[in-house]
Amino acid sequence: MFPTPIEKSPRSWQLTYQALLPIALIFWLAPLIAVAVFSIKPDVDFTQGNYWGVPSSFEGVANYGKVFLESDMPRYMLNSVFITVPTVIGAVALSCMAGFALGIYRFKGNLLIFFMFVAGNFVPFQILMVPVRDLTLDLGLYNTKTGLVLFHVAFQAGFCTLFMRNFIRQLPFPLIEAARVEGVAEWKIFWYVVLPLMKPAIAALSVLIFTFIWNDYFWAIVLTQGPDAQPVTAGITSFNSQFRAAYHLMSAGSIVAALPPVAMFFLMQKHFIAGLTLGAVK
Template identity: 60%
Template sequence: MFPTPIAQTSQPVQWLYRIALPVLLVVWLLPLIAIALTSLRGPADIFAGNYWGTPTQWQIASNYLAIFQGTPLARYLLNSFLITVPAVIGAVALSCLSGFALGIYRFRMNLPVFFLFVAGNFVPFQILMVPVRTLSLHLGLYDSVLGLVLFHTAFQSGFCTFFMRNFILELPGELIDAARMDGATEWQIFRRVVLPLVRPAIAAVSILIFTFVWNDYFWATVLIQGDHAMPVTAGLRALNGQWVAQWHLVAAGSLVAALPPVAIFFLKQRDFIAGLTMGATKG
């Protein structure tokens, strides 16, 4: 039923694994290596087609300084934080409440309501482009940070509720019953019993949603037009010149834009792994 551990396989399979793993890792990293090298090149190398060779002109500091001095990249990064952080807080907070209700209480419409949250994750987001844009125009939220925050909060709440409900459902019912017998209110049970127990799950889903919202490009281009609210993923196109594509600046900006989610993952990877494996073992 489960794959055999590599250490227990035959010798040829182990040798194949040791050879194939580094090769596949290098192939997977090739695009990142190309972007990193491009961010250190001068424009002459790119125009000459020198994409993979050693740069003839190293611009390690000048390219990264140029994206902050000559473009509004710093503003885009700030906008991304202003959009992502409130959206993560809102989606996770709402999902903890809805997950608690769906995981603890038993009522007739429990499963249909839960399936509504799950079904929303399967709707292709492209078909929502026109109604969401029209709704944001009617509500006066188009081309604003608040509009993008509210959209991401609503759109990510379905996945977060699915995630949190399943974790809360695995909590021992005896804990909830004991708290009620001690006179705790439902809010006290949620805040003092449930939340501390699902803290690893909250950390895991927060990292996932931070990555999803930070890397969003589609909705940033649909709902935002001006630089005042443009996140960094959509703002990278401003690093190109009007007539000439400045790929060395785009590459440098892409690496800078990728740093926050990567840094958060490595700083919180222990909580992330603990949240994903929570409830995987019994006893």
Template identity: 50%
Template sequence: MFPTPIERTPRIVRVVYHLAVPLVLLLWLLPMIAILVTSLRGNQDIIAGNYWGWPREFRMVQNYAEVFNPARSPMVRYFVNSLVITIPSVCMAIFFSAMAGYTLAIHRFRGRILLYALFIAGNFVPFQILMIPVRTIFGNLGLLDTLRALIIFHTSFQIGFATFFLRNFIADLPISLVESARMEGASEMGVFFRVILPLIRPALASLGVLLFTFVWNDFFWALTLVQSDAARPVTFGLQALRGQWSIAWNLISAGSVVAALPSVLVFFVLQRQFIAGLTFGGVKE
């Protein structure tokens, strides 16, 4: 069996493994710990260069209150904008991708494999080369600097990966379930909503967590399609926390923690479904 379970490896390998795991985990968490601790520091710590030492002054309440201070930055508006962009984009991308995945997995028609290959190929296109065409298209449609532009773009951009993701889960379902529903008189939409969607609920939850993280953390396309505060998401709005003459790293760190919280909360709320979705179809009877 490969890989060999750690319990069956030589003793020296187990010792190295148990020593390396905490070290690697600490190195991976170190930047996040640094940001979290910096968000608690006072400005004097930053000026004095105390970036890694224990904070001499804790200003957690003041820093996080300053992040949402309207006189300093419209952070509340940015936060609301991110919710308005992310929630519809994720919901529509999952819905359309589930329908496309159902069609590609269940129905047999000419060109099905080619169409599926196009969905896969789209995931390998470097998104940076799309910047000028996307901006030109949205400019011609009069959608630049609007929330609708980011919603439409993220919905269409995520459909390729989401369809590839869901098609594989649906293909693992017993085709007899679909045939039985059809024999009972169910329409194709009835089969999709009453049979397929309930069965792939773990996959939908895991995909929702991934897409929420992708869309919420986007900076590149917000920079490309948005120019004013009216449509800026929270990731792009963090630069508003910079000071006029110096960079307030404690405030930027506090804003970064606030911006990361929704993705973390979504993961913990859907953690069980997320894990079930990742292992769905992994064991064959």
């Protein structure tokens, strides 16, 4: 039923695996390597068609200097922070409370409400483009960071609640029963008993949602425009003009935009892996 671990495979297959793995890794990293190389090339290389050759000169310092000092990239980065951080806090907080209610309490309609959260994950987000945009216009939230935050919190609530509810269902229920016998209020049970046990799941979910929201491009261009509210993913396109595209600056901006989620993952790697694997082994 399950594939044989590579350690137990024949020696010939192990050698083949070890030989093919670096090649597959290079192909997988090829786009990122290309963007990194483009970011240190001068503008003249693109006008002369030197896309994949060795840079005629290394202009990494100049390109990244222009990105930070001669463009709105710092403002776009700050917008992404103001959009992503509140979204992560809001989505995780709501999902913790909803997951606690759906995972601990038994009431009529529990499964129906849970299925409604799950069903929202299967709705193609592209079909929501027009109604969501019209809603933000009616509420005066179009082209605002607040509107983007509220939409992301609402849209991520389904997946986050699914994640948290299933995690809470795996917690030892006798702990909650013991707290109730001692007369502890329900909100205190959630705050002092359940929430501390959810730290690995909160860390794992925070990393996932941070990555999802930071890398979002579709809703960034649908609900915002200009440097007042656009996040960095949409702001990178500002390096394009009507008759000319500054690919070297776009590449440098892309590398800069990719650093925060990468740093977030490595900082939270221990908790992230613990949250994903907790409960997998008895």
